[in-house]
Amino acid sequence: MKALIFAAGLGERMRPLTDATPKPLLVAGGKPLIAWHLEKLAAQGVREVVINTSWLAEQFAQALGDGARWGLSIQYSYEGATPLETGGGMLRALSLLGDAPFMAVNGDIWTDYDFARLPREPHGQAHLVLVDNPPQHSQGDFSLSADGLLAAESVPAGANATGLFFGGGAAGKLTFSGIGVYRPSLFDGWRGVIGDAPGVDETPPRFKLAPLLRAAMARRGVSGEHHRGRWTDVGTPERLAQLDESLRAS
Numbered sequence: 122m123k124a125l126i127f128a129a130g131l132g133e134r135m136r137p138l139t140d141a142t143p144k145p146l147l148v149a150g151g152k153p154l155i156a157w158h159l160e161k162l163a164a165q166g167v168r169e170v171v172i173n174t175s176w177l178a179e180q181f182a183q184a185l186g187d188g189a190r191w192g193l194s195i196q197y198s199y200e201g202a203t204p205l206e207t208g209g210g211m212l213r214a215l216s217l218l219g220d221a222p223f224m225a226v227n228g229d230i231w232t233d234y235d236f237a238r239l240p241r242e243p244h245g246q247a248h249l250v251l252v253d254n255p256p257q258h259s260q261g262d263f264s265l266s267a268d269g270l271l272a273a274e275s276v277p278a279g280a281n282a283t284g285l286f287f288g289g290g291a292a293g294k295l296t297f298s299g300i301g302v303y304r305p306s307l308f309d310g311w312r313g314v315i316g317d318a319p320g321v322d323e324t325p326p327r328f329k330l331a332p333l334l335r336a337a338m339a340r341r342g343v344s345g346e347h348h349r350g351r352w353t354d355v356g357t358p359e360r361l362a363q364l365d366e367s368l369r370a371s
Contacts, residue, residue: 122241123218124167125211126158127299128228129175129204134356143177145228146184147361150368153184154355155228162224163191165236170195171217172228175204200325207330208311209320215305227299231364232352239302244269245342246307247334251295252352261294263338263345271345273335298352307333 132139138147145155155172162170170193174181178199188195198214205213211225224239232252240248249271254261263271311328312321314336320327337343353364 122167122221122302123169123171123223124162125214125218125223125225126155126170126172126228127207127210127225128155128181129173129178129200129210130229131176131204132229135358135361138358138361139176141177143174143180144355146180147355149231149355149361149365154231155181155185157231158226158228159185159188159191159193161236163193167224167236168192168194171198171214172196173198173200173205173210173214175200175202203327205325205327206320208315208333209325209327211303211330212308212311213325215308218305220305222302222304224300224302226301229355230299230353231355231368232298232300232348233350234298234300234348234352236300238346239300240344241302243302243304244344245340246304246337247343248302249334249343249345250298250300250348251345252298252348254294254296255354257354257356258296262297264294265345265347269344269346270341271338271343273338295347298348299354300348307337 128143128145130144132144135144146153170188172181172195174197182197185195196217198217200210200213204210222241222243234250251263251265263273265271311333314332315321315328318328334343353360355361355364
C-alpha cells in the first residue's frame with residue numbers, strides 16, 4: 122500500500138515559526154513532525170510515499186531526500202504557490218498513487234495510532250480514524266455507528282442498528298484525525314459533487330475533500346474507527362511546545 126502525506130499547507134496559524142519552515146518540518150521530540158510518520162510507515166511495510174508540497178516546497182526534498190534513510194521511496198507532488206486544499210491535492214497526487222487503495226495522513230499531526238490497523242481494502246470508498254474532540258474543535262466532524270459506518274450528521278439515540286451513533290462531544294460526533302484509507306474511485310464524478318465551489322475551475326482544480334466524503338457517507342460508503350490513544354493537531358506554537366515537552370519527557 123502506498124501512502125500520501127499532506128504537507129502543502131501555508132501554516133498561517135503557526136507563524137512566525139512557519140515563516141521559514143513548513144509546518145510538517147517543525148521539530149517535536151527531537152525530529153520533524155513528518156519524520157514520525159515516515160518511521161511508522163516504513164515500520165508497517167509501506168515502501169512508496171507521496172508528499173504534496175506548496176509552501177517552501179524545496180525544503181522537503183532538502184530535509185527528507187528520496188526517503189532512502191527510512192527504506193522508503195518518496196515522490197513529491199508540487200501544487201504550486203497556492204495549495205490545492207485536501208481534495209484538489211489528493212486528486213493531483215492520484216497519478217503517483219496508482220489505482221489501489223492508499224493511506225493518507227496529515228503532516229501536521231502527531232499520534233501513537235498504529236498504522237498497521239488500517240484496512241488495506243476499505244469497506245466502501247474510504248475508512249477514517251476518529252478521535253475524541255479536542256478543545257479547539259469541540260463540535261466534532263462525523264458520527265460513528267455501531268456497525269462501523271460514518272455519517273455527517275448525528276442520528277437520534279434509540280435508532281436501529283444502522284443508525285445508532287455514539288461518540289464523545291457535541292451531538293455525539295467525533296473529530297477526524299487526519300488519518301484514513303481511500304479508494305481512488307472516491308473521485309469518480311467529483312465535479313458533480315463539488316459543484317461551483319471557488320477554485321474548481323482553476324488548473325489544477327482546488328477544492329476540499331469533505332464534500333466527497335459526505336456524499337460517500339450518504340451512500341453508506343465510509344467506514345471508521347475510534348482511536349482512544351494519543352493524538353495532537355499541531356495547529357499553534359503553543360500546542361507544538363506542549364507536544365515537544367511531552368515527547369522529550371517520555
